[in-house]
Amino acid sequence: MAQQTAETVGVLLRDVRSHRGWTQGQLASELGTSQSAVARMEQGKQNLSLKMIQRIEDILGQRIVNIGAPKMTHLRVEGGHRLSGAVDVNTSKNAGVALLCASLINRGTTTLRNLARIEEVNRIVEVLTSIGVECTWLPSEDGEQARDLLIRRPATLNLDGMDVEAARRTRSVIMLLGPLLDERSEYRLPYAGGCDLGTRTVEPHMQALREFGLAVEATAGFYTVRAPEADRADRTFVLTERGDTVTENAIMAAAHREGVTVIRNASPNYMVQDLCFYLEALGVTIDGVGTTTLRIRGKARIDADIDYWPSEDPIEAMSLITAAIVTNSEVTVRRVPIEFMEIELATLATMGQKLAISGEYMARNGHTRLVDVTTLPSELHAPTDKIHPMPFPGLNIDNLPFFAVIAANATGQTMIHDWVYENRAIYLTELNRLGAHVQLLDPHRIYVNGPTKWRAAEVGCPPALRPAACILLAMLAARGTSELRNIYVIERGYQDLAERLNSIGAKIEYFQD
Numbered sequence: 001m002a003q004q005t006a007e008t009v010g011v012l013l014r015d016v017r018s019h020r021g022w023t024q025g026q027l028a029s030e031l032g033t034s035q036s037a038v039a040r041m042e043q044g045k046q047n048l049s050l051k052m053i054q055r056i057e058d059i060l061g062q063r064i065v066n067i068g069a070p071k072m073t074h075l076r077v078e079g080g081h082r083l084s085g086a087v088d089v090n091t092s093k094n095a096g097v098a099l100l101c102a103s104l105i106n107r108g109t110t111t112l113r114n115l116a117r118i119e120e121v122n123r124i125v126e127v128l129t130s131i132g133v134e135c136t137w138l139p140s141e142d143g144e145q146a147r148d149l150l151i152r153r154p155a156t157l158n159l160d161g162m163d164v165e166a167a168r169r170t171r172s173v174i175m176l177l178g179p180l181l182d183e184r185s186e187y188r189l190p191y192a193g194g195c196d197l198g199t200r201t202v203e204p205h206m207q208a209l210r211e212f213g214l215a216v217e218a219t220a221g222f223y224t225v226r227a228p229e230a231d232r233a234d235r236t237f238v239l240t241e242r243g244d245t246v247t248e249n250a251i252m253a254a255a256h257r258e259g260v261t262v263i264r265n266a267s268p269n270y271m272v273q274d275l276c277f278y279l280e281a282l283g284v285t286i287d288g289v290g291t292t293t294l295r296i297r298g299k300a301r302i303d304a305d306i307d308y309w310p311s312e313d314p315i316e317a318m319s320l321i322t323a324a325i326v327t328n329s330e331v332t333v334r335r336v337p338i339e340f341m342e343i344e345l346a347t348l349a350t351m352g353q354k355l356a357i358s359g360e361y362m363a364r365n366g367h368t369r370l371v372d373v374t375t376l377p378s379e380l381h382a383p384t385d386k387i388h389p390m391p392f393p394g395l396n397i398d399n400l401p402f403f404a405v406i407a408a409n410a411t412g413q414t415m416i417h418d419w420v421y422e423n424r425a426i427y428l429t430e431l432n433r434l435g436a437h438v439q440l441l442d443p444h445r446i447y448v449n450g451p452t453k454w455r456a457a458e459v460g461c462p463p464a465l466r467p468a469a470c471i472l473l474a475m476l477a478a479r480g481t482s483e484l485r486n487i488y489v490i491e492r493g494y495q496d497l498a499e500r501l502n503s504i505g506a507k508i509e510y511f512q513d
Contacts (some may be wrong), residue, residue, distance in 0.1 A: 001465045009048065009499070011044045011046040012232045013042050014042050014511070017042075019241055024070055024138060025038075028139065030137055030146065031056065034380050039332070054115075058164060063321030071163055072139070072489070072510075073486070073491075074484060074487060074512065075472065075480065075484040077472065077497055077507070078481050078507035079503055080236040080478065081327070081476070083327050083476070083501075083505040084329060084504060084507060085332070085503065085505065086331070086332040086372075087331065087503060088334045089320065089332065089335045089336055090114075090312065090313055090494075091114050091310040091311065092116070092270060092312065092313040093116050093118055093121070093313055093493055094271035094316075095271040095313075096116050097124055097170075098248045098272075098275045098314050099310060100209075101124070101175045101176055102153070102248075102252050102275055102279065103128075103362050104257050105252060105302055106288060106302050106306070107153065107283070108152075108303045108305045108306065109151070109152045110150075110151040110378050111150050111307045112149045112308055112309075112310065113150070113364070114309060114364075115149050116147075116375060116495045117146075118491065119491045120170055121408070123166045123169050124170060124172055125149070127163055127176075128245055129163075130158075130161050130162050130309035131157045131162050131206070132154045134151065136349075148370075157180075157183060159187040159425055162189075164190045171245075173430045174202055174205055174249070174431040175217070175245055175249055177189065177223075178253040180496055181209070182256075183227065185227050186224065189225055191223070194262075203265075204246045205238065206251065207252055208246055209249060209250070211250075213229065214228055223264075227282040231257070234260045235261050236260070236262040236266050238265065242292070247267040247272050251276065251279070251294065255279050255280040255284045255299070255300040256300065256301075256302065256304075256496050257300070258297070259297075261295075261296045261298065262294070263293070263294045263296070267391065268289075268291055269294075269396075270314055270368070273367070274310050274365065276289045277289070277308075277365055277366075281288065281499065284302070296373065308365065309364035311337055311364075311365050311367070312335045313337075314336070314337050314396060315335065315396065317336040319402065319473065320500075320501075321336075322376060322405055323473050325353060325406050326405050326476060327376045327476050328376065328378070328430055329375065329504075331375050332374040334370055334372045335363075337368050337370055338357075338369050339369050340393075341373075342459075343390075343394055347395065347403070348406070351380050351407075353375070353378045353380050354377075354378045355373055356374040357373055359371070377412075380409050380450075381411045386417050387403045387415070389418070400466075400469050401469075402469075404428045404438065404446065405410045405474050406449050408436040408437070408451070409451055410450045414447070414448045414450075415446070415448075416445065416446050417444060421444075422443050422444070423445060424464055424476070425442075425446050427464050427467035428467055430469065431471065433459050434454055434459070434475065434482070435457075435478065436454075436474065454478035456480030459482070461484055462489070463489060468484075469493075472490065472498075498510065
């Protein structure tokens with residue numbers, strides 16, 4: 001970076017720190033660096049990486065390098081290298097987002113520990129901050145990026161001040177309906193955004209919340225929400241769709257109603273369980289956690305100071321395991337939530353993948369069982385039956401795309417049946433640019449023919465998180481230099497995925513042009 005630019009950054013940082021009343025230590029916490037590094041930045045004497053520049057731009061809310069049209073961030077991957085070593089699984093993205101929304105139910109202070117610092121979390125934090133919620137990243141002891149978030153809501157939320165742009169960039173905003181059930185007699189919520197995965201109707205959410213008397217009308221890019229009258233009624237209902245976020249919305253609505261709510265056909269998936277464990281710690285009584293029938297006795301007012309550790313992410317665990325398999329490497333993936341990975345690991349075993357699995361130990365939330373999984377170089381063959389997802393305890397829908405990359409390394413033909421999403425199977429055909437043989441049968445089914453002789457290529461990132469990650473993982477196996485362009489969708493769901501893959505031997509760098 002030119003000295004003039006570094007000095008300009010220093011002036012901007014000093015100005016924004018002064019305006020917000022932050023110490024250098026607080027700014028260091030936001031940036032995930034040390035106080036001494038911030039002091040050097042403010043003096044214009046610190047070399048800044050691309051990732052640090054991006055973090056500074058997020059805080060400043062403006063571009064600081066090459067002012068003009070926003071630039072996209074890309075990845076350059078030197079493939080064909082074996083990986084080795086060990087890597088830890090981060091906490092769950094989906095659980096973290098649900099817990100951020102659920103924190104609105106608590107009038108006390110919620111501290112979420114070791115939260116994933118991803119774009120999806122950033123957007124929800126922006127939304128919460130815009131409606132008056134105090135969200136403070138606490139400094140880390142090791143000087144790394146802050147991961148503990150302190151959340152304290154005001155007595156009255158400023159729903160009219162909601163950051164509409166941030167809300168529209170995440171589908172998770174729909175999950176505010178449950179926590180805000182009777183916050184105000186009427187308010188507006190922006191339409192939900194997120195991945196482009198075809199028609200993902202919000203009607204199941206509406207059906208569930210109508211059971212509490214909530215009225216929602218869609219008009220001109222917003223949902224107009226009318227709150228129900230408070231009651232202590234008992235209610236029992238069946239979800240028409242066993243969706244994770246639908247179940248979470250219904251749970252959060254029930255948590256601050258004093259009556260007993262019975263939810264049938266509920267999702268028992270990992271993020272739902274984490275939400276239940278958090279609410280139980282707040283004093284909400286929930287029977288049936290981990291089953292499809294939940295019995296919830298809520299509380300009209302919850303005011304507690306709580307520390308909560310979300311559990312590890314089974315989808316990230318599958319991503320890291322896939323990276324090891326596709327490069328035929330011996331890698332230990334630590335802190336794998338085994339309860340939510342058993343079908344995936346069993347399916348890999350039927351394909352000939354050798355795995356060493358440690359004994360079980362407990363996650364920091366005190367409930368989730370973890371193991372360490374070591375991949376061993378293996379000769380893979382196609383499974384005898386198709387690979388398809390099912391609601392928990394079946395193969396996770398978000399883990400299904402990784403089997404397309406793995407099947408491309410296996411001898412024979414594998415059918416992947418993605419029956420949930422209309423468009424996602426289509427995006428997996430982008431693996432063909434890297435030498436795979438993926439045949440699209442219809443919007444939900446593909447044949448993958450292997451083994452693949454991977455080759456380097458330039459590929460545009462699909463607008464769906466897991467297929468985008470699959471292309472990056474395939475690039476690890478492709479000899480030569482590949483480029484994955486416009487990686488925002490990956491940043492939305494993974495924290496520093498490229499750096500963490502580099503820690504076990506990958507060669508990936510960020511760049512802009």
